[in-house]
């Protein structure tokens with residue numbers, strides 16, 4: 001019957017709302033449940049869902065966590081190392097020393113850089129690409145901080161040497 005079909009479709013739409021997949025009921029092993037509540041935890045990196053089994057009515061909780069791809073940095077000498085967000089923030093903060101740049105805006109800039117790197121690169125990021133992004137970000141954030149980086153550039157004969165220095169700022173110190 002047509003009306004039954006529509007009802008079924010609506011029920012399905014409710015079930016699959018937000019693309020939420022079903023979990024196996026811990027009590028009766030039924031694989032259909034209804035999400036009765038969703039909320040973010042740990043500042044949105046984890047989603048907590050309260051679910052109810054559609055067969056036995058048992059209520060249980062699932063956690064959905066974003067699995068971040070661990071980016072690796074390819075250094076100029078060809079070696080790899082784990083990308084370290086804290087180190088990058090440290091480098092940017094040094095460039096922004098005594099400048100009216102808030103920690104929040106540096107954080108936001110780093111978030112933007114991370115997003116861009118994660119969408120542009122699968123797993124491995126050349127160090128130069130990171131340096132370039134930091135330069136672009138600083139240019140928008142604070143002129144003086146940008147010029148500090150740029151002044152380092154003038155001391156080097158070629159762009160590769162400069163980028164090595166930027167890599168040093170991001171990495172080693």
Ligand SMILES: [Zn+2]
Pocket residue numbers: 025026027028029030053054055056057058
């Ligand atoms: Zn159940």
